[in-house]
Amino acid sequence: MNQSVDHLISLAIELGATGAEVIDSSQISVEESLAALCNGDPPCEQFAMAPGCPPHVSGPSGFRIWQRESAHAIVVKIEIPSATLFSEERREVMQLLHEVVATVEQRAKKSGFYNARAFAGGSCKNIWCSAHTVCRVLSNGGECRNPDRARPSMSGFGINVTKLMQCAGWNSAKAIRTPSNAAESTSWVAGLILL
Secondary structure, three states, rough: HHHHHHHHHHHHHHHHHOOOEEEEEEHHOOHHHHHHHHHHHHHHHOOOOOOOOOOOOHHHHHHHHHHHHOOOOEEEEEEEEEEHHOOOHHHHHHHHHHHHHHHHHHHHHOOOOOEEEEEOOHHHHHHHHOOOOOOHHHHOOOOOOOOOOOOOOHHOOOOHHHHHHHHHEEEOOOOOOHHOOOOOOEEEEEEHHHH
């Protein structure tokens, strides 16, 4: 198994991740209160807009089932200049993140991790289908426009991304969430693949 996991970590780096680490899946912190933020006051602007976001996902309870069925997980990050999070380039970075975790998930399944599941940051509707008024899956039960690239958002499952980064041995303090403190600093976006 170690060789297969090492190969998946190398693949994530080759695809554009700046870091990838394996952790025990039991280390992933899942919190109801974090998932509740999606429909908070005010709710996320992407709430109910995508099949990978609440209320269309199984939330923390569903994730905990998958977590128990999984021994390990791969955490990936992409480090970027913080200003990128507030620029036109943000969508491209988030697309790259989704592509990295989706590709690693698909390769993991081919390597014998048949229940591999990938999660990323952000709403797939906003990242992949922002030019479309509605999600084809939700509007009429149609097929996803990006099934091989779009993955569910970690937020809707209550995954504590700060703790996830710490489990991977990375400094989670680099997360910059407001434009006022973004100048000349670095931040990251993160994804997860349950194995």
